[in-house]
Amino acid sequence: MLRFTARNYARIAAAALTRRVPVYAHFGITHRCNLTCKMCGIWRYGNEKEELSADQLKLMAGRMARLGVVQLSIGGGEPFASARLEDACSAFLAEGLNLRVLTNGIGEGNGRNVVRSSAYLDRVDRVIDLGVKSFSVSLDSLYPKRFDYICEIDGAWDEAVRTMTHMAGRLAGRPGALPTINCVVSNLNLEELPDMVRFAEQIGFAVSFLPIELLPDPKAGQRNWEARFIRYRPELGLNIEDAADAVHRRVDAAYDALIEMKAAGKPILNSTPYLEASRRYLKTGQFPAEGCDAGRLYFSVAPNGQFTICHRTEQQHLDFLDPNFEAYFHSAEYEQARLIEAGGCEGCMRACWIDTSSMFRTMEGFFETAKLTLRPPRTGHPATFAEASQLARRDEVDLPAELIEAAAG
Ligand SMILES: C[S@@+](CC[C@H](N)C(=O)[O-])C[C@H]1O[C@@H](n2cnc3c(N)ncnc32)[C@H](O)[C@@H]1O
Numbered sequence: 001m002l003r004f005t006a007r008n009y010a011r012i013a014a015a016a017l018t019r020r021v022p023v024y025a026h027f028g029i030t031h032r033c034n035l036t037c038k039m040c041g042i043w044r045y046g047n048e049k050e051e052l053s054a055d056q057l058k059l060m061a062g063r064m065a066r067l068g069v070v071q072l073s074i075g076g077g078e079p080f081a082s083a084r085l086e087d088a089c090s091a092f093l094a095e096g097l098n099l100r101v102l103t104n105g106i107g108e109g110n111g112r113n114v115v116r117s118s119a120y121l122d123r124v125d126r127v128i129d130l131g132v133k134s135f136s137v138s139l140d141s142l143y144p145k146r147f148d149y150i151c152e153i154d155g156a157w158d159e160a161v162r163t164m165t166h167m168a169g170r171l172a173g174r175p176g177a178l179p180t181i182n183c184v185v186s187n188l189n190l191e192e193l194p195d196m197v198r199f200a201e202q203i204g205f206a207v208s209f210l211p212i213e214l215l216p217d218p219k220a221g222q223r224n225w226e227a228r229f230i231r232y233r234p235e236l237g238l239n240i241e242d243a244a245d246a247v248h249r250r251v252d253a254a255y256d257a258l259i260e261m262k263a264a265g266k267p268i269l270n271s272t273p274y275l276e277a278s279r280r281y282l283k284t285g286q287f288p289a290e291g292c293d294a295g296r297l298y299f300s301v302a303p304n305g306q307f308t309i310c311h312r313t314e315q316q317h318l319d320f321l322d323p324n325f326e327a328y329f330h331s332a333e334y335e336q337a338r339l340i341e342a343g344g345c346e347g348c349m350r351a352c353w354i355d356t357s358s359m360f361r362t363m364e365g366f367f368e369t370a371k372l373t374l375r376p377p378r379t380g381h382p383a384t385f386a387e388a389s390q391l392a393r394r395d396e397v398d399l400p401a402e403l404i405e406a407a408a409g
């Protein structure tokens with residue numbers, strides 16, 4: 001949740017008036033990762049040598065604050081794969097930014113199995129002690145077997161949930177703390193979404209849903225920046241061409257339930273307009289038609305300091321650490337390039353971007369966000385791992401046949 005200092009109020013008010021203050025930013029601190037999840041290809045681009053030094057991180061933090069950033073997500077890759085995560089958190093917190101760290105919740109793996117180690121949780125504790133109050137932890141299924149299949153490692157579900165319960169316990173009672181499950185919606189979990197909301201609530205978390213993006217064919221990865229990071233995995237997608245009616249019924253049932261739960265105050269972080277846009281996307285493959293404020297209300301910075309208007313585009317803008325960057329960001333030259341880039345984009349379903357736009361473009365989006373910020377959703381009391389583990393669906397003896405075939409193929 002946002003820390004509402006006078007400075008943050010002023011920035012949000014200016015963003016609402018001008019839509020030209022980048023109140024939200026994403027920093028992928030590293031592309032390295034300890035997992036190789038089925039739908040994700042970011043880990044293939046990890047390169048420690050290109051990553052920023054502690055001094056460069058401080059420079060970046062000061063620049064973000066001067067540009068007006070209020071909320072920063074630190075993602076990756078896996079942020080905990082970077083030994084500089086703590087340096088980054090210290091630098092950004094010192095500049096008064098609200099931080100959210102996106103993590104897979106899994107410390108170590110040996111390729112096939114998760115290796116339990118206290119070193120990872122010690123680092124989580126250090127990051128919390130520095131002042132980080134918001135984490136997003138990925139969890140895509142309540143069936144441990146399915147989630148382990150997605151993450152390509154045995155023991156992933158148990159370890160991610162162990163981390164979640166640890167975080168919820170540490171953060172309980174801290175004003176502004178909002179640990180959240182990041183759940184990627186796919187063919188594999190469409191029927192589980194309402195139960196995922198209940199699970200989140202029962203363990204003291206909120207939840208955010210993001211429809212899966214997949215490559216349409218194995219070679220489509222050259223198309224754009226983001227397409228290098230997503231993969232061709234038809235078994236995880238919804239087959240909207242061959243089975244439209246059946247898919248529409250499944251999607252409608254899932255999203256009707258989510259929208260109803262959201263209206264009833266359940267801890268779902270996505271806005272209602274975003275949930276409706278997700279429903280449309282999953283049924284038709286169409287992205288939201290509204291314009292996009294990438295590069296104006298938000299931006300993204302890659303592990304090497306490359307500035308992009310959002311997660312997907314790769315226009316060559318000035319490097320974020322270039323001494324002239326701030327003047328460039330406010331220049332007509334940049335605004336023109338940004339307009340061409342965002343205007344020519346086919347769209348996307350990233351909640352962080354769409355919900356930031358929605359907040360400043362629609363009254364419904366603005367009031368929902370304001371409500372969420374001033375009165376965070378009710379989550380349950382933190383659960384112990386033993387309690388959370390009871391809620392797992394361990395009744396699935398085998399994965400569905402089509403997944404076993406796909407895994408073998
Ligand atoms: C790229 S990860 C980075 C942070 C961290 N490694 C994690 O997994 O939470 C951020 C989010 O992107 C999601 N993601 C990865 N590949 C995706 C895809 N093809 N479509 C939609 N979301 C995806 C992940 O599940 C995760 O919730």
Ligand code: SF4
Binds near residue numbers: 033034035041042104
């Ligand atoms: S989704 Fe996150 S954990 Fe999984 S491979 Fe991608 S970066 Fe790593």
Ligand code: SF4
Binds near residue numbers: 313345346
């Ligand atoms: S719609 Fe296009 S320009 Fe806008 S955030 Fe998504 S990928 Fe970026």
